[in-house]
Every structure is written in C-alpha cells, then in structure tokens.
Amino acid sequence: MVSGSRVPRTAGSEGRVARFNAPRAARVEANPNGAPLEVNHQAVGCVREEWRVVDRWWTEEPVVRRYFEIVLETGENTVVFHDGAGGGWFTQRGA
Numbered sequence: 001m002v003s004g005s006r007v008p009r010t011a012g013s014e015g016r017v018a019r020f021n022a023p024r025a026a027r028v029e030a031n032p033n034g035a036p037l038e039v040n041h042q043a044v045g046c047v048r049e050e051w052r053v054v055d056r057w058w059t060e061e062p063v064v065r066r067y068f069e070i071v072l073e074t075g076e077n078t079v080v081f082h083d084g085a086g087g088g089w090f091t092q093r094g095a
Contacts (some may be wrong), residue, residue, distance in 0.1 A: 005040055021092055022092075023081070023090035023091065023092050024091055024092075025043060025089070025090060025091075026039055026080055026083060026089045026090055027039070027040050027041065027082060027089070027093040028039055028040075028082075028089035030082075030089040032035060034066065034082065035050070035068065036068055036080055037072060037078055039070065039072065039078065039089075039091060040091070041047075041074075042072045042073065042074060043072065043073045044070050044071070044073070045069050045070075045071045045072055045073040045075075047068050047069070047070050048069045048070065048071060048077075049068070050066070050067065050068050050069075051066075051067050052064075052065065052066050052067070053065045053067065056074065061085070062085050063085065064084035064085040065081045065082065065083055065084060065085075066081060066082045066084060066085070067079060067080070067081040068080050068081065078091055078092070079091065079092045083091075
C-alpha cells in the first residue's frame with residue numbers, strides 16, 4: 001500500500017482487503033454437457049453466453065474456468081463459473 005493513500009484504515013483492517021465482486025461458492029446442478037440447470041436451488045431460465053478463461057498456465061496456480069452468463073427464472077442476471085483447476089462452482093453478480 002502506498003503511504004498517504006486516501007484509503008482510511010479501520011481498527012482490525014490490517015492485512016485484509018475486501019474484493020469487489022469476489023466469487024462466492026455456489027451449489028450448481030449441471031447437465032451432462034456442463035451447462036448449469038440450477039444455481040443455489042434456483043432454476044436457470046436461459047444461458048445467455050458461455051466462455052472459457054485459461055490464464056497463468058505457466059505458474060503453479062493456473063486459472064482454468066468455464067463461465068456462464070445466465071438468467072434465473074426469477075429474472076436475475078448472474079455469472080457462474082466452474083473452476084477447472086481447483087474444482088467447484090462459484091457465482092458472481094452479473095452486470
């Protein structure tokens with residue numbers, strides 16, 4: 001952190017930084033092709049887009065993810081991804 005930055009420190013905040021739009025673990029039921037059918041007990045209305053990210057392949061912690069931009073039946077837009085390197089599903093709020 002740069003000395004004199006305008007980010008105020010609060011008691012107990014040493015060493016912790018909140019990440020904006022940080023991924024959260026999700027419970028996802030997927031079809032045999034891997035597309036989500038249900039996210040956190042909510043049915044998926046449609047998959048709007050799908051893309052893959054492969055990055056940091058040269059490190060000991062590569063990023064291998066399959067992302068889906070979805071619309072839940074409630075009308076909520078969200079983004080979910082499957083972590084191919086570490087396993088598990090995660091969700092991020094959509095735009």
